[in-house]
Amino acid sequence: MKTSLLSVLFLVICTSAYADGLRALRKDRIQAKKCETCHARTSSGIVHDWENSLHAKARVTCIDCHEAEKTDVDAMAHEGVYISPLVTPKDCSRCHPRQVAEFNQSLHHKASSFVQDLSGDRAGDNVLAYHIEGEAAAINGCEKCHGSVVKVKDGKLDPDTWPNNGIGRINPDGSKGSCTACHTRHKFSIAEARRPETCGTCHMGPDHPQLEIYNESKHGVIYASEGHTWNLDVSSDAWDTKHHRAPTCATCHMSGIGELTPTHNVSSRLSWELERPRTSKTDNWEEKRSAMKTVCLSCHSRSWADNHYHQFDRAVELYNKEYFDPIKQGMDALYAEKYLTKDKFDEMIEYKYFEFWHHEGRRARMGASMMAPDFTQWHGFYELAKHRLELKHMMQEIREEKDKKDR
Numbered sequence: 001m002k003t004s005l006l007s008v009l010f011l012v013i014c015t016s017a018y019a020d021g022l023r024a025l026r027k028d029r030i031q032a033k034k035c036e037t038c039h040a041r042t043s044s045g046i047v048h049d050w051e052n053s054l055h056a057k058a059r060v061t062c063i064d065c066h067e068a069e070k071t072d073v074d075a076m077a078h079e080g081v082y083i084s085p086l087v088t089p090k091d092c093s094r095c096h097p098r099q100v101a102e103f104n105q106s107l108h109h110k111a112s113s114f115v116q117d118l119s120g121d122r123a124g125d126n127v128l129a130y131h132i133e134g135e136a137a138a139i140n141g142c143e144k145c146h147g148s149v150v151k152v153k154d155g156k157l158d159p160d161t162w163p164n165n166g167i168g169r170i171n172p173d174g175s176k177g178s179c180t181a182c183h184t185r186h187k188f189s190i191a192e193a194r195r196p197e198t199c200g201t202c203h204m205g206p207d208h209p210q211l212e213i214y215n216e217s218k219h220g221v222i223y224a225s226e227g228h229t230w231n232l233d234v235s236s237d238a239w240d241t242k243h244h245r246a247p248t249c250a251t252c253h254m255s256g257i258g259e260l261t262p263t264h265n266v267s268s269r270l271s272w273e274l275e276r277p278r279t280s281k282t283d284n285w286e287e288k289r290s291a292m293k294t295v296c297l298s299c300h301s302r303s304w305a306d307n308h309y310h311q312f313d314r315a316v317e318l319y320n321k322e323y324f325d326p327i328k329q330g331m332d333a334l335y336a337e338k339y340l341t342k343d344k345f346d347e348m349i350e351y352k353y354f355e356f357w358h359h360e361g362r363r364a365r366m367g368a369s370m371m372a373p374d375f376t377q378w379h380g381f382y383e384l385a386k387h388r389l390e391l392k393h394m395m396q397e398i399r400e401e402k403d404k405k406d407r
């Protein structure tokens with residue numbers, strides 16, 4: 001009797017998990033209990049967070065995530081088992097294969113390749129990346145957002161490379177990414193991931209101020225005024241407009257809404273590559289734009305959404321043609337005619353040019369994409385106009401000075 005009740009219970013747990021696409025293969029429970037008891041003393045914060053998670057409720061234990069094979073490069077012997085402090089997307093994929101597969105399709109997944117390849121040369125445009133001054137700056141700056149290459153030295157994690165929760169971290173098991181960038185351990189909450197502040201740890205600042213842009217937008221204002229009353233804990237398959245009156249970052253870029261299925265591929269709804277020096281369309285951009293519009297249409301009319309894109313596209317074209325193209329032409333001519341050295345960032349104009357597209361140009365375009373008029377105008381097009389003039393003057397001066405010297 002007892003057994004059959006237990007097995008019914010087990011079956012219920014299994015089928016609900018199965019329905020969710022989970023393959024919960026839980027590990028040794030006696031061993032797991034030991035981890036919890038001892039760590040409740042040595043690191044109580046970790047155990048409390050875990051106890052408040054859905055994982056604890058589903059009895060996904062320390063060992064389910066941390067156990068390692070003896071032969072893993074990052075394995076360490078610990079209290080009679082092999083564990084690793086690293087828990088990578090590969091480990092999560094045992095139970096969450098869909099989320100990991102989607103994440104692997106996104107630009108987030110590739111985010112550390114640009115930092116590692118310091119030329120940043122993704123599309124033959126070698127002025128893309130800023131030349132990093134000093135390794136410590138890269139470790140504490142770029143790599144915290146983009147991700148490090150985690151290395152193991154003498155059986156220990158190389159302190160230059162870990163701790164690191166960068167979005168595209170390259171792990172010793174070959175997987176890329178860090179799920180804790182949005183779901184901090186050991187609570188692994190979806191409510192936290194849906195909040196704009198979570199994305200804002202990386203998506204902020206002078207060059208990609210998405211958080212500030214959002215805060216300025218009507219959507220962000222509504223979130224600020226009543227977001228604290230929303231139930232953000234609703235599971236992905238049920239989360240919809242009845243739970244939130246305005247979208248957060250996650251709603252537009254990730255959530256399922258109306259007919260749209262949720263996705264961990266943040267690239268899948270973008271029609272433009274706004275981060276690039278010159279904006280270009282993404283592959284299959286119509287499909288991606290249509291997916292994003294489906295989000296808008298759950299709260300707005302078709303003409304509202306279409307006309308927003310009409311206005312936004314005009315801002316992108318204005319930037320490309322009137323601001324970026326003439327300045328890029330001027331810079332190319334300086335390089336071709338040897339007025340500038342081939343090295344990047346050894347001449348002041350190179351910093352100016354970098355800020356022109358990387359800071360101001362992005363602010364103008366991204367402000368327009370996400371409804372923040374101040375970023376579009378005063379942090380964007382105004383600065384572009386002022387610096388377009390200044391850059392033209394600098395180009396002229398560089399030519400005159402060198403010509404004088406050469407004479």
Ligand code: HEC
Pocket residue numbers: 031032034035036038039042062063066067078079081083084085
């Ligand atoms: C008898 C006590 C005890 C038991 C049992 C125990 N741990 Fe630990 N664990 C510790 C202590 C102490 C540390 C070191 C804490 C520190 O670095 O400050 C530690 C460290 C760790 C670390 C971090 C390692 C690092 O290099 O950062 C992880 C991960 C970990 N334990 C997981 C586990 C898991 C999983 C289990 C169960 C298989 C477990 N522990 C069982 C006491 C224990």
Ligand code: HEC
Pocket residue numbers: 035036039043046047050055060061062063064065066085086087088164180185186188
């Ligand atoms: C759902 C998976 C999961 C479970 C369950 C889990 N952890 Fe972790 N743990 C992680 C992840 C992810 C990290 C971040 C490690 C990294 O950088 O890859 C981590 C990091 C750690 C660390 C080192 C980092 C730090 O903050 O000091 C310790 C220690 C640790 N976990 C202990 C535990 C203990 C004890 C339990 C059980 C009470 C537990 N973990 C349960 C996923 C898990």
Ligand code: HEC
Pocket residue numbers: 017020022023024025026054055058060064065087088089091092093094095096179180183188189190191233235
């Ligand atoms: C052994 C299986 C297993 C592993 C490994 C595992 N999870 Fe889970 N996870 C679950 C189960 C079971 C649930 C609860 C599902 C439910 O209730 O719908 C869950 C739920 C979640 C949720 C949703 C929480 C919420 O608030 O709704 C997140 C986020 C999550 N896991 C992230 C992770 C991450 C990140 C990792 C790797 C660091 C990981 N999980 C590893 C089984 C696992």
Ligand code: HEC
Pocket residue numbers: 106107108110111112114144145146165166167181182193194198199200201202203249250253254266267270273275
């Ligand atoms: C730990 C840092 C970090 C966090 C947190 C983060 N991102 Fe990102 N995100 C990045 C980086 C870095 C890139 C650029 C990757 C690249 O270009 O390789 C990026 C790129 C993007 C892109 C552009 C993708 C493309 O194809 O152009 C979108 C959209 C995006 N993130 C949305 C989000 C959302 C929404 C959240 C929160 C739910 C979020 N991000 C959280 C670091 C982060």
Ligand code: HEC
Pocket residue numbers: 107114115120122128129130131132138141142143144145146201202203204205208274275276
């Ligand atoms: C505060 C977090 C953060 C820091 C620090 C940071 N980045 Fe980024 N980076 C991002 C985000 C977010 C994006 C995505 C911008 C977008 O899509 O709008 C990005 C985009 C990029 C891109 C564009 C990639 C593409 O798809 O075109 C490159 C290259 C880049 N960063 C290199 C660097 C380098 C090099 C450093 C250090 C000098 C650095 N980043 C520091 C967050 C950061």
Ligand code: HEC
Pocket residue numbers: 089092093096099100103167177178179180181182183190193194234235236237239250251254255256262264
């Ligand atoms: C850029 C931020 C971000 C990253 C990185 C991220 N997630 Fe999520 N995750 C979210 C958001 C936002 C949601 C809620 C989506 C929604 O609104 O439906 C979510 C939901 C989930 C859920 C719950 C799904 C459900 O059906 O309720 C799981 C499981 C999950 N993530 C696992 C992962 C795993 C595993 C990784 C690492 C590969 C990961 N996440 C990385 C933002 C992120």
Ligand code: HEC
Pocket residue numbers: 196199200203210211212214219247248249250252253269270271272273274275276289292366369370
């Ligand atoms: C109302 C929906 C909406 C909200 C809310 C929203 N975004 Fe966006 N986001 C968009 C649209 C639309 C675009 C432009 C899409 C395109 O290119 O077609 C965009 C573009 C982006 C890009 C630029 C990608 C690139 O090409 O470089 C990033 C990064 C981004 N959003 C991140 C965020 C973050 C982070 C938040 C929250 C702080 C956020 N978004 C809030 C709709 C939204």
Ligand code: HEC
Pocket residue numbers: 217218219222241244245246247251252292293295296297298299300305308371
């Ligand atoms: C969950 C519902 C919801 C979603 C999804 C949503 N919006 Fe909104 N949006 C609102 C609400 C509510 C307002 C405030 C309307 C008002 O001013 O009365 C608003 C306002 C706006 C405004 C007016 C901004 C201003 O400054 O007055 C624009 C433009 C807009 N949304 C465009 C979009 C676009 C484009 C999308 C899709 C990428 C989108 N919205 C997705 C609910 C939503």
